[in-house]
Amino acid sequence: MTATDGSPAVGPPRGAAAPSTDPDRSPLSGPLPVARRRRVVPARARIMAWMLLLMAVVSLTVTVVTRNLLMQRVDAQVSAALQQEVQELQEVAESGVDRATQQPFRDVYELLYNHLQRQFPDDDEVLVGWIGPVETGEALRQNRAEPFPLADRPDVLMPILGSADTSGSAPTDAGEMRWVKAPVVHSANPGDSGAFVVGYLVDRDRAEVSETIQTLVLVSVLGLLFAGVAAWVVAGQILAPVRLVRQAAAEIGEHDLTQRIPVNGNDDIAALAEQFNAMLDRLEQAFAAQRQFVDDASHELRTPITIVRGHLELMGDDPADRAAVVRLCTDELDRMNRIVADLLVLAKAERPDFVRVEPVEVAELTSDIYAKVRAIADRRWLVEAIGEGVAHVDPQRVTQAMVQLAQNAVQHTGDGDDVLIGSSMLDGRVAFWVTDRGPGVPPGDQSKIFDRFSRGATGGASAHRSGAGLGLAIVRAIAEAHGGGVRLVSVPGQGASFGIDLPADRGGNR
Known part of the structure; x- marks a missing residue:
């Protein structure tokens, strides 16, 4: 395709979609990703899950360790029983005397036969004597019901007799059999020889261990179920106040801050x-x-x-x-x-760096304040008292508060009236004040006169009407930023004394 001016037309490749002509859609725009809501797992379920996991791990560990210990005990008991039988035979062979007749054994056959008939093995033990060479000898057995007829099973007995080892394990129809073998030689005739074989069927003892472990597993599972229910109930009781906190936080708004959580217990x-x-x-x-x-x-x-x-x-x-x-x-x-x-100023009072305390001589600070307030108005400025010592305060903020108190006194007094300033140091605290002889503060206004935009009764002071009611609020903010407070002593008609009381040996409480 060619454009009308003869130049080749530029367009999308064949088969490609044409660009969108929607003016409200950017070429780079696409479907907005959908915000996936985060799955919240309740703390109650997490506590129960962790508790069950911990108990399951402990139970599994206890079960595995118990099974291993019991199996080791079975092996140790089997080994001890086998060694005991061999040791008893060896003692009889070394003595060479029949205990019943007190006569020496005439041959290996008599020794093994008498020993076999006098033994009382365990229910899982098998005792077999062998007379002569392995290929041509014969077997001797006890006259009792045996757990496994080893003497009648040459497929099991002959490999044991032909083995070079003195102990081992052999599979049988009755399960695994642990065995030991001891050669027997007549002391008077070395050519007369035989062997003594002791077998022990260990599967029954191991089956008892398995039954014990199964019982332990069953008890552990029941314990886990009980623990899960108990964890669910206890976690619900413990987390109930937390749910109340969450619900209260969800219901709290700027216009509803009345929600409170009942407090139970002391945890x-x-x-x-x-x-x-x-x-x-x-x-x-x-x-x-x-x-x-x-x-x-x-x-x-x-x-x-x-x-x-x-x-x-x-x-x-x-x-x-x-x-x-x-x-x-x-x-x-x-x-x-x-x-x-x-x-x-009041907004800055909420900041931690509103005051910057430093060691200041109280007497020097009082003199500086007196020199500054004298220029406020034509009054008879007097120093009532001067404290002695070093206080840790912000001298600029203290001066600002005192100037504000002095300005407040000027608004309620006339030309030539007395206005007194003073300071004191006592019991680790420093105080600054301004006293005037004006109309005083009515009792009903004294509790709120330091509030913002609170003017109280003007008492006829025309200059006070132009104020915004923030001066004394600033004084209180400065005092509280130091960790102190404000004080007012006033009798209507006899003047008022405004002051700040600050800690002298530490910084503000912010």
């Missing part, structure tokens, strides 16, 4: 529930404080914005009117700037 799970409830208490308080803070802050910032907008909308062409509006707007913008600055 780790109960401690977890207590800590979770304490966390919920802190979250509920934090969310409540946040909502109140946002509401108050929005109100405080909305007011100057409304004032500025209203005056700008009503501003006329008169230069004097314009100047008044500009001055008013500037004042409101300055107030907004102060509110924002105070909010930033």
